[in-house]
Amino acid sequence: MNIYDSLKKLWKELGINGQVKNYSSRRLWVIETNSGEPIARWLESGFKTPKNSDVDGFKRFDGISVAGHPNWWKIYDFSTAEVFDARHDLKVSVISKTAVDENHFGSPLYKQESWGTPIKLVVDVRREKKRIVAYCVTNVGWIEFDQALQMTCQHEIDNARPVFPLSGRPYIRTRRDKELSNNLVIKGIERT
Numbered sequence: 001m002n003i004y005d006s007l008k009k010l011w012k013e014l015g016i017n018g019q020v021k022n023y024s025s026r027r028l029w030v031i032e033t034n035s036g037e038p039i040a041r042w043l044e045s046g047f048k049t050p051k052n053s054d055v056d057g058f059k060r061f062d063g064i065s066v067a068g069h070p071n072w073w074k075i076y077d078f079s080t081a082e083v084f085d086a087r088h089d090l091k092v093s094v095i096s097k098t099a100v101d102e103n104h105f106g107s108p109l110y111k112q113e114s115w116g117t118p119i120k121l122v123v124d125v126r127r128e129k130k131r132i133v134a135y136c137v138t139n140v141g142w143i144e145f146d147q148a149l150q151m152t153c154q155h156e157i158d159n160a161r162p163v164f165p166l167s168g169r170p171y172i173r174t175r176r177d178k179e180l181s182n183n184l185v186i187k188g189i190e191r192t
Contacts, residue, residue: 017054019080021158022047023118024090027061028083030115031072031105038108048158057105058083066090069099078116105106120144121159127130135172150173 020030020043029080032053042061057072058081064131066073066089074097075081081094106125124136135148137157152172154162 001008017051017053018055018056018075020049020055020058020075021082022116024083024085024091024120025129026059026083026085026089029061029110030055031108033058038105040108041113041115042109045113045118046119046121047114049116051155057100060090067092071102072100072104074098074104119158120151120156121156122172132172145172 003189006173014039022028022043022045025045029040030043030049030174031038032049033039034052034054043049043058055075057074059064059070059072060066063070067085073081073092075094075181076096079097080093081092081097084091084093099147109179118139120140121138122135123138125132126134126142133144134142136142137148137151138150138153147170148157148160149162149170151157152162159174160172161174162170163173
């Protein structure tokens with residue numbers, strides 16, 4: 001057994017699956033293999049694949065290339081592929097992906113049905129004396145810090161990460177990216 005097969009067995013035991021988050025404005029095909037036979041389903045804009053499903057690949061619904069490849073992009077069990085708009089193309093943020101041909105997954109059953117769960121994002125914060133006390137989360141509304149931290153730790157909020165410093169209170173930050181306007185430190189309504 002090679003190293004990849006050993007790691008794949010460990011990922012399966014730990015329940016780590018490949019996932020796709022569609023932040024783009026385009027519909028995607030995603031392929032999952034939980035049931036043994038590969039099944040391709042639609043992943044709409046603003047949705048992510050369910051946590052308990054093992055997604056192995058994605059491609060554009062309209063057949064146009066993604067990053068110069070018109071067929072499936074294969075992702076691995078430890079990967080979460082995040083797909084974004086990039087003018088007329090799509091941009092993919094993922095640890096590892098491989099361009100594969102159309103027949104790589106065999107003959108998948110193409111189900112023409114929407115699939116997945118809505119992406120949840122922190123879109124605003126409320127402050128009291130510079131400290132964040134509440135978070136506005138899409139599809140949820142305003143929630144207090146404890147609930148936001150719990151949802152973040154359970155990977156229910158997609159643009160937030162928990163931070164547990166050696167000293168001091170835990171806090172929530174946005175995921176690292178080049179966009180400054182989405183950072184929690186500059187968002188929010190000052191309340192006195």
